[in-house]
Amino acid sequence: MSFKVAFVGAGSLGFCRGLLTDLMSVPEFRDMEIAFTDINQHNLSMVTQLCQRDLEANGISTKIQSTTNRREAFAGAKYIINCIRQGVLDAFELDVEIPLKYGVDQCVGDTLCAGGIMYGQRTIIELLAICKDIREVALPGALLLNYSNPNAMVTWACNKYGGVKTVGLCHGEMHGESQIAEVLGIPRDELDFICAGINHQTWYISVKYHGEEMTGKLLEAFLNYPEFVKTEKVRIDILRRFGYYSTESNGHLSEYVSWYRKRPERIAEWIDTSSWILGETAGYLRVCREGRNWFEVDFPQLLQEEPHKYDGSCRGQEHGSYIIESLETGRRYRGHFNVMNEGCISNLPWECVVEVPCYVDGNGISVPKVGDLPLGCAAVCSQSIWVQRLAVEAAVSGDAMLLKQAAMMDPLTGAVCYPDEISQMIDEMLIAQEQWLPQYAEAIEKAKEYFASGHVLPVKEGYRGAVRLHEKTVEEMAQDAEKARALANAAAKENVK
Numbered sequence: 001m002s003f004k005v006a007f008v009g010a011g012s013l014g015f016c017r018g019l020l021t022d023l024m025s026v027p028e029f030r031d032m033e034i035a036f037t038d039i040n041q042h043n044l045s046m047v048t049q050l051c052q053r054d055l056e057a058n059g060i061s062t063k064i065q066s067t068t069n070r071r072e073a074f075a076g077a078k079y080i081i082n083c084i085r086q087g088v089l090d091a092f093e094l095d096v097e098i099p100l101k102y103g104v105d106q107c108v109g110d111t112l113c114a115g116g117i118m119y120g121q122r123t124i125i126e127l128l129a130i131c132k133d134i135r136e137v138a139l140p141g142a143l144l145l146n147y148s149n150p151n152a153m154v155t156w157a158c159n160k161y162g163g164v165k166t167v168g169l170c171h172g173e174m175h176g177e178s179q180i181a182e183v184l185g186i187p188r189d190e191l192d193f194i195c196a197g198i199n200h201q202t203w204y205i206s207v208k209y210h211g212e213e214m215t216g217k218l219l220e221a222f223l224n225y226p227e228f229v230k231t232e233k234v235r236i237d238i239l240r241r242f243g244y245y246s247t248e249s250n251g252h253l254s255e256y257v258s259w260y261r262k263r264p265e266r267i268a269e270w271i272d273t274s275s276w277i278l279g280e281t282a283g284y285l286r287v288c289r290e291g292r293n294w295f296e297v298d299f300p301q302l303l304q305e306e307p308h309k310y311d312g313s314c315r316g317q318e319h320g321s322y323i324i325e326s327l328e329t330g331r332r333y334r335g336h337f338n339v340m341n342e343g344c345i346s347n348l349p350w351e352c353v354v355e356v357p358c359y360v361d362g363n364g365i366s367v368p369k370v371g372d373l374p375l376g377c378a379a380v381c382s383q384s385i386w387v388q389r390l391a392v393e394a395a396v397s398g399d400a401m402l403l404k405q406a407a408m409m410d411p412l413t414g415a416v417c418y419p420d421e422i423s424q425m426i427d428e429m430l431i432a433q434e435q436w437l438p439q440y441a442e443a444i445e446k447a448k449e450y451f452a453s454g455h456v457l458p459v460k461e462g463y464r465g466a467v468r469l470h471e472k473t474v475e476e477m478a479q480d481a482e483k484a485r486a487l488a489n490a491a492a493k494e495n496v497k
Contacts, residue, residue, distance in 0.1 A: 001029060001329075002031045002032065002033065003032060003079070003328070004034075004035060004076050004077040004078055004079075004139075005023065005032060005034060005035070005077065005078070005079045005080075005081065005324070006036075006070075006073045006081070006138075007019070007035065007036050007073075007080075007081050007083070008038070008080060008081070008082050008130060009038060009083040009085065010036035010047055010048075010066075011038035011040045011042075011043030011044045011046075012043075012047070012083055013043070013047050013295055013302075013488075015083050015147070016036070016047050016051070017047060017051055017054070017308070018316055018318065019081060019083075019318060019321065020051050020054070021054065021308045021310065022316055022322075023321045023324065024054075024055070024058065024060065024310040025311070025312045025315040026321065026324075026325045026329070028325075028329055029324075029325075029328075030060055030062075031062070032062065033062070033065070034062055034064045035064070035066075035067070035073035035077065036048055036064055036065070036067075037066075037067055037068065037069070037070040037072075037073035037074075044066060044068065045066070046295075046299055048066040049303070050299075050302060050303065051064060052064050053303070053307055054307040054310070057307035058307070058309065070133055071133050071136075074134055074137050074138045074142075076138065076139060077134075077138045078142055079143050080130075080134055080138065080144050080145070081145045081147065081320055082127070082130065082144060082145065082147060082148055083148060084123070084126065084127075084130075084148050085123075086119075086123045086126045086148075086436055087122050087433065089285075089288055089289060089292060091119075091433055091436055092109075092115075092119070092288065093285060094429060094432045094433055095109045095110075095114070095116075095118050095119055095429075096109045096115055096282045096285050097282075098114075098425065099113070099115060099413075099425060099429075100281075100282075100463050100464065101428075101460050102416070102422075102459055103264070103416045103460065103463075104412065104416050104417065104425075105261050105267060105281050105416075105465045105466050106255050106281070106282070107261075107277075107279045107280060107281065107282070108255065108283070109255070109284070109285075110150060111149055111150045111199070111252065111256070112150070112256045112384055112387060112388075112410060112411075113255045113410055113412050113413055114407055114410065114426075114429070116149070116150045116153075117387070117391045117403070117406050117407055117410065118426075119150055120150045120153040120388075120392070121433075121437055121439075121440070122433065123148055123150070124153060124154060124157040124395035124396065125395055125436075125437070125438065125439055126436075127146075127154055127157060127158055127162065128157065128158070128162050128396070130162075131144070131162030131163060131164040131166075132162075132163075134162075141165070142164065142165075143165055143166075143167065143327075144158060144162075144164045144165065144166040144167070145166075145167055145169055145323065145324075146158065146168045146169065147169055147170075147320070150199075150388070151168040151169075151170055151199040151200075152199040152200075152338060152353040152355075152388050153388050154168070155167070155168035155199075155338050155339075156340070156352070156353045156388065156389075159340050159353075161396050167337050167338065167339060167365065168199060168337065168338025168353065168355075169319045169320055169323075169337060170199055170200070170338065171317065172200060172247045172249070172252075173195045173247045173336045173355070175247075175249070176204065176245065176246070176247040176248075177204075180193075180204065180207055180214075180245065182225070183218070183221040183222050183224075184217070184218075184221055186209055190209060192206070192207070192208040192209075193206070193207055194206040194207075194370075195247055195336050195357065196354065196357070197247075197345075197355055197373065197377060197381050198352070198354055198381045198384060198385060198388075199353065199355045200247070200248045200252055201247075201248065201253075201256055201381055202246070202248070203246060203247070203373065203374070204218075204244060204246075204247070205370075205373065205374065205377070218245055219239050219240055222235075222239065223236065230272055231250060231272045231274065231275070231278050233269070233270050234250045234253050234254045234260050234270050234271075234279070235249075235253055237260075237270075238253065238257075242374070242376045242377060243374065243376070244374060244377055249277045249278070250271065250272070250277070250278045251271065251276070251277050251278050251279035251280070251283055251284075254271065254279050255412050256384060256411065257380065257412065258414065261412055261416075262412065264465075265466075267279075267281075267467060268466060268467050273467060273469060279467070280467050280468070281465030281466055281467050281468045281469075282464075282465060283469070286469060287487050289471055290471060290472050290484070290487060290488070291488035293477075294477050294485070294488045295488055297478070298484070301481075319336075322360070323335070323337075323360050323365070326360035326361055326362070327360060327361075327362065328362075329362070330361055331361070332361045333360045333361075334358070334360075335358060335360070336355055336356060336358070337355065337358045337365070338353050338354070339353065339354065339356065339358065339365075340352075340353060340354075341354045342367075343369065344356050344369055344370050345370050345371070345372070345378075346369070346370075346371055347372040347373055348378060348381060348385060349382075349385055352385045353388070356370050383409070383411060384411070387406050387411075390403075390406035390409060391403065391406040394406060395439070396439075397439070398437075398439030398440050398441075398442070398443065400430070400440060400446075400447075403426055407422045407425070407426055408422050420457060421457055424450075424457050427446075427447035427450055428447070430444050431444055431447050431448055431451065
């Protein structure tokens with residue numbers, strides 16, 4: 001089979017190389033055309049070099065088209081895989097550090113809360129430009145597979161305003177399946193899962209074992225599992241109070257609701273510091289910084305190691321390659337994707353992005369009707385959907401009032417800050433991120449006038465959060481190089497643009 005796949009944000013080593021390995025593990029794809037594009041020529045060159053070596057080691061003659069001109073990469077493409085991080089770590093730091101001054105303590109800051117909302121403003125305006133290029137130079141009907149966060153907001157904007165069919169992909173649901181199988185003591189492949197909700201707030205509404213519904217047994221199973229009682233305190237508490245387990249990690253989930261991170265003196269009760277994803281303050285920012293530095297050190301070593309094998313032994317579980325395989329070969333695949341709702345979950349808004357079970361074959365991607373979510377689960381999702389909707393419309397229109405309304409409606413931001421504090425925080429973030437927010441030019445000038453007036457609210461300058469861990473140097477990471485690489489790969493998604 002001969003068709004073209006373009007990767008945008010391809011300078012992400014762990015993520016891009018892994019996705020290419022997944023695709024090339026499909027025997028029919030050996031003649032596939034491959035294009036890499038990124039604005040960072042240095043990272044792009046390193047990733048291209050490593051991936052080209054993998055191809056050649058597996059006897060594949062394809063030459064990767066590597067370019068900083070994304071229109072060249074998109075030309076004739078049937079599939080575009082997006083994993084950009086607009087603003088790179090410079091902007092990400094602002095997403096985390098500025099809200100901390102106002103008492104908003106985030107673990108990640110890439111989906112909801114103040115950081116996720118602002119990340120959406122940068123990413124959406126860039127993705128709409130990418131969609132324009134796709135419409136103009138890619139094959140008609142090209143499919144955009146979006147891995148960039150905030151996934152729901154970006155997928156929503158691309159489908160509604162970008163004019164490109166877009167499916168959002170995430171792997172959180174897979175990790176939760178493994179946890180549930182572990183606490184029940186049942187092999188994962190013997191359990192049938194139905195997850196439904198919105199990205200990073202999806203619920204295991206059905207877990208069946210040979211036809212027997214197991215959801216009612218999950219709380220006891222998790223409470224009796226020593227590791228998860230320590231590491232998944234937020235998720236277990238949500239399970240106790242809502243009756244269903246959430247897909248998302250302890251750290252992610254803690255910043256999407258209003259209850260677990262609003263008082264600094266109690267945040268430590270709900271998190272564990274053995275891994276960044278369990279809730280430490282700015283945990284993802286820390287590992288992204290460490291991963292960026294380690295990538296430079298580790299790259300020469302990677303070139304000396306065995307190339308990835310394309311015999312299927314190195315294929316991962318990310319949905320992207322399986323979707324393309326199913327569409328091209330007709331082999332059926334079931335996974336949980338982010339798609340426009342349009343009645344799939346009947347007690348969530350028609351216009352929103354939901355994460356639900358989908359089926360793929362040669363006829364396309366089919367989205368079944370899930371019906372109603374359990375009422376409490378729907379309520380949690382509905383609040384976040386309104387934040388997403390306000391943020392999407394703000395990003396497209398450059399409307400600062402809508403942007404501030406989104407932040408006010410955000411559960412954690414609203415639990416910590418008063419309206420005037422939220423308004424000032426957003427103004428400060430707009431000014432700091434001006435270079436990535438052309439749609440807010442007028443609002444940024446007004447924000448500058450406000451700060452120049454001198455009549456500003458006091459903030460916690462230098463505040464580092466409730467549970468901030470030490471950021472390791474390259475020398476410290478080198479003491480356990482295997483662990484350092486694993487962390488760098490885990491944080492690799494979206495680290496480049």
